[in-house]
Amino acid sequence: MSENNTTTLEPPPSGEDAPAEARRGGWRRMLGGSGARSLGLVIALALLVAVGAATSGSQFMSVNNMLTILSYGSILGVICIGMTFVITAGGIDLSVGSVMGLTTVVATLTSVQLAAQNSSWLLMVLVALAVGALAGLVNGTIIAYGNVVAFIATLAMLVAARGLAELISGRRTQIVTDRDFLAVLRSNVLGVPLLIWIFAVVAAVGWFLLNRTTFGRRTVAIGGNLEAARLAGIKVKRHIVWLYILSGLTAGIAGIMMMARTTAGTSTHGLYYELDAIAAVVVGGTLLVGGRGTIVGTVLGVLLFSTLTNVFTQNNLDTSVQAVTKGAIIVLAVLLQQRFAVRGTRRKGAL
Amino acid sequence: MSTASAAPTPVKPLLVVRNLSKSFAGVRALQGVDLEVLPGEVHCVLGQNGAGKSTLIKALSGVHQPDGGEIRWEGEPVDLASPTAALDLGIATMYQELDVVDGLNVTENIFLGHENARGGVLRVRDARQETRSLLQRLGHQELSPGTEVGSLSAAGKQIVSLARALSRNARLIIMDEPSAILDSGEVANLFRVIRQLTAQGIAIVYISHRLEEIDQIGSRITVIKDGRSTASSLPVKSVSRGDLVRLMTGRETTNVYPPREPVPAEAPVLLQVQDLGLAGSFQDISFSVRAGEILGLAGLVGSGRSEILETIYGARKASTGSVSVQGRQLRPGSVRAATNAGMGLSPEERKSQGLLLEEPIYKNATLSTFARFARRGLLNERAEKQAAREQATALHLTPADPDRPARTLSGGNQQKVLLARWLIHGTRILLLDEPTRGVDVGAKAEIYSLIRNLAAQGVAIVVVSSEIEEVIGLADRVLVLDAGRTLALRDATAIDEHGVLDLVLKGNAS
Numbered sequence: 001m002s003e004n005n006t007t008t009l010e011p012p013p014s015g016e017d018a019p020a021e022a023r024r025g026g027w028r029r030m031l032g033g034s035g036a037r038s039l040g041l042v043i044a045l046a047l048l049v050a051v052g053a054a055t056s057g058s059q060f061m062s063v064n065n066m067l068t069i070l071s072y073g074s075i076l077g078v079i080c081i082g083m084t085f086v087i088t089a090g091g092i093d094l095s096v097g098s099v100m101g102l103t104t105v106v107a108t109l110t111s112v113q114l115a116a117q118n119s120s121w122l123l124m125v126l127v128a129l130a131v132g133a134l135a136g137l138v139n140g141t142i143i144a145y146g147n148v149v150a151f152i153a154t155l156a157m158l159v160a161a162r163g164l165a166e167l168i169s170g171r172r173t174q175i176v177t178d179r180d181f182l183a184v185l186r187s188n189v190l191g192v193p194l195l196i197w198i199f200a201v202v203a204a205v206g207w208f209l210l211n212r213t214t215f216g217r218r219t220v221a222i223g224g225n226l227e228a229a230r231l232a233g234i235k236v237k238r239h240i241v242w243l244y245i246l247s248g249l250t251a252g253i254a255g256i257m258m259m260a261r262t263t264a265g266t267s268t269h270g271l272y273y274e275l276d277a278i279a280a281v282v283v284g285g286t287l288l289v290g291g292r293g294t295i296v297g298t299v300l301g302v303l304l305f306s307t308l309t310n311v312f313t314q315n316n317l318d319t320s321v322q323a324v325t326k327g328a329i330i331v332l333a334v335l336l337q338q339r340f341a342v343r344g345t346r347r348k349g350a351l
Numbered sequence: 352m353s354t355a356s357a358a359p360t361p362v363k364p365l366l367v368v369r370n371l372s373k374s375f376a377g378v379r380a381l382q383g384v385d386l387e388v389l390p391g392e393v394h395c396v397l398g399q400n401g402a403g404k405s406t407l408i409k410a411l412s413g414v415h416q417p418d419g420g421e422i423r424w425e426g427e428p429v430d431l432a433s434p435t436a437a438l439d440l441g442i443a444t445m446y447q448e449l450d451v452v453d454g455l456n457v458t459e460n461i462f463l464g465h466e467n468a469r470g471g472v473l474r475v476r477d478a479r480q481e482t483r484s485l486l487q488r489l490g491h492q493e494l495s496p497g498t499e500v501g502s503l504s505a506a507g508k509q510i511v512s513l514a515r516a517l518s519r520n521a522r523l524i525i526m527d528e529p530s531a532i533l534d535s536g537e538v539a540n541l542f543r544v545i546r547q548l549t550a551q552g553i554a555i556v557y558i559s560h561r562l563e564e565i566d567q568i569g570s571r572i573t574v575i576k577d578g579r580s581t582a583s584s585l586p587v588k589s590v591s592r593g594d595l596v597r598l599m600t601g602r603e604t605t606n607v608y609p610p611r612e613p614v615p616a617e618a619p620v621l622l623q624v625q626d627l628g629l630a631g632s633f634q635d636i637s638f639s640v641r642a643g644e645i646l647g648l649a650g651l652v653g654s655g656r657s658e659i660l661e662t663i664y665g666a667r668k669a670s671t672g673s674v675s676v677q678g679r680q681l682r683p684g685s686v687r688a689a690t691n692a693g694m695g696l697s698p699e700e701r702k703s704q705g706l707l708l709e710e711p712i713y714k715n716a717t718l719s720t721f722a723r724f725a726r727r728g729l730l731n732e733r734a735e736k737q738a739a740r741e742q743a744t745a746l747h748l749t750p751a752d753p754d755r756p757a758r759t760l761s762g763g764n765q766q767k768v769l770l771a772r773w774l775i776h777g778t779r780i781l782l783l784d785e786p787t788r789g790v791d792v793g794a795k796a797e798i799y800s801l802i803r804n805l806a807a808q809g810v811a812i813v814v815v816s817s818e819i820e821e822v823i824g825l826a827d828r829v830l831v832l833d834a835g836r837t838l839a840l841r842d843a844t845a846i847d848e849h850g851v852l853d854l855v856l857k858g859n860a861s
Contacts (some may be wrong), residue, residue, distance in 0.1 A: 102779065212730055214722045221718060224707040231666060231698055232718040253555035291709060
């Protein structure tokens with residue numbers, strides 16, 4: 001029956017629409033192929049900024065406060081970039097928060113910090129990245145080759161990585177003693193904290209990877225139709241492993257940023273980050289069922305949440321109220337997206 | 352052999368269907384079906400795939416509402432507005448994909464939707480008691496009411512489905528190809544159950560295309576072809592097998608198939624399949640296909656046609672035998688090895704196995720090759736679009752706009768996108784599973800000539816279709832299959848639709 005329906009969907013030729021489509025194509029592609037949805041987010045963000053400006057005036061609008069909002073969001077933001085890839089491919093990574101905690105614990109071990117002092121602060125960075133990537137490799141292998149549902153495999157990692165971090169650290173907070181590490185990562189570049197730059201670079205690389213490379217195309221193909229991708233000769237399993245490694249790597253980068261900001265490594269770093277990350281990615285417009293992902297949307301989603309937190313803090317509002325508002329925003333954003341998505345579909349069909 | 356009407360019968364008919372018609376989006380699935388069912392008879396409905404049997408079943412079970420004609424139940428005109436309405440009258444349907452819930456036990460399945468409860472509390476003991484008596488009526492008291500249905504065989508599930516029909520006080524049970532999922536011992540048992548039911552006055556509408564079963568179990572026959580009943584309520588004893596085959600298939604052969612060019616004798620063998628087997632599906636399949644040749648696999652549902660293609664392609668891992676391309680053996684179970692060797696598959700389910708529906712045509716067309724267009728991992732979308740546009744033009748894909756989402760295309764054009772994918776890939780061996788499923792009649796002829804053209808350019812093609820006529824019309828040679836075994840390998844000119852059906856029927860009987 002559905003076959004019959006598609007027969008009738010045969011669209012009429014669209015002579016004069018084509019150039020307009022091409023003209024619009026430029027900026028729409030910039031927004032990750034989902035202009036309307038990202039536009040909705042920009043409007044929501046603008047509204048929130050207006051609320052902030054109205055309630056706390058010049059203090060909210062100051063450059064300093066803007067940088068605060070950005071650096072608050074930058075750590076979660078980096079995790080969200082990896083999460084965007086995983087979700088675009090139809091997967092989920094619940095372990096990002098605790099993997100991030102684990103990376104901070106391992107990188108701040110006395111032995112690692114000693115070795116770093118004798119060589120370079122970069123050793124701590126490498127250790128954090130390696131731990132993140134390894135956790136991702138384990139996740140990906142279990143999911144792709146063990147045929148375990150991503151939700152379960154990464155839920156197990158969420159629990160296990162947190163436990164491992166507690167075991168290793170003895171639940172004690174480990175202070176970062178390496179001065180070079182702190183000096184570099186807590187510095188400002190052109191008046192902007194390095195953490196924000198890191199987020200910007202990760203987001204830019206992520207955008208490029210998703211939209212311009214074969215890696216990105218495979219990711220979208222697997223999320224859009226795994227069986228079709230497999231039958232087209234794409235090495236689906238191997239790619240899935242790479243996706244979780246990527247997610248683990250971003251958790252490692254976030255861990256490095258967290259150590260820099262808090263000057264400590266502890267097993268409680270990154271608690272509930274997985275939920276915030278999934279919320280930001282989905283609010284940003286990446287489809288939870290896979291097949292469509294937008295880095296720009298994810299960045300906007302992250303900014304939306306960190307601005308919200310800032311507005312609440314500026315007005316000395318209770319964090320519980322904030323949580324309720326967050327929940328409402330998630331539902332609202334997704335409801336709005338669905339309307340946009342439906343409209344977009346109709347429009348495309350009608351062209 | 353025009354419509355033969357039944358002689359007046361002393362028994363009052365239970366169900367009378369007159370001139371039933373039903374269209375979907377302009378396509379006429381039924382256009383004048385007559386059917387008369389008496390209490391206690393097994394009325395067989397025969398027809399090929401796509402003849403309209405499923406639509407008829409759905410109209411009788413209240414799933415689809417007919418556009419025209421009338422349905423009478425015990426002489427009264429009735430409106431089967433919903434499945435519940437049909438069930439309330441006493442019409443139950445046993446679908447091929449049995450509608451039992453694996454996670455529930457036998458009793459729970461039987462009373463699903465009409466649970467034996469008082470004030471919302473289930474009366475488990477009563478239900479079990481009733482289940483036991485229902486199973487006894489079916490002669491299957493060995494089934495325990497507490498057994499989880501998921502642990503039963505297909506035959507066991509059918510019994511549960513029948514018991515459910517009885518629990519609803521069904522007086523007419525429609526069985527949609529019940530034997531398709533059973534082995535011969537189980538079929539014999541099913542027939543025993545059917546006889547038990549008819550002895551209790553229950554009427555059975557038995558859908559099948561296996562003629563020898565009808566001889567065994569049927570009382571009368573109605574034949575459907577192209578949505579029309581070509582014969583209605585013929586007594587089984589009065590018609591020969593040959594007559595039935597003609598009634599089922601006797602369409603005038605329209606000239607939609609392009610002429611075959613003889614395959615040059617010096618054409619090299621591209622694909623060699625040797626003793627290929629997949630446990631539980633097919634065994635000992637051997638054939639070779641030369642450049643420019645089209646080999647067709649013909650057989651009924653369950654013959655293993657699609658599984659063979661998918662195994663050759665590496666999407667399933669063969670348990671025995673080998674696949675070689677130009678003499679080089681492929682690693683079993685590796686799609687990558689197959690595509691690298693120049694093989695391409697257009698899968699049976701275009702939408703779920705072939706296409707990224709939300710993505711534009713060009714990304715679908717280059718799904719196997721985008722990495723080849725890329726340089727150091729960087730996509731070259733311009734080159735991809737160019738290649739897609741060229742193929743779209745060559746294949747007369749309309750519209751030839753590479754940016755259009757695949758979802759908006761008709762079935763025929765979606766098929767062309769898949770062909771484009773493998774043409775861009777440079778495929779030398781093309782495996783086509785149901786290339787014209789969901790494709791309208793006009794576009795079918797176009798797809799046929801495209802396939803023929805590809806062969807003429809030296810591509811070796813293996814084609815599978817549930818329409819036997821299509822396989823024979825398109826292929827140079829035909830491999831006839833049944834239940835995963837080779838029955839015959841013939842030149843397409845040396846066999847016709849009747850011949851294939853005959854072979855399959857004989858194969859089944861043995």
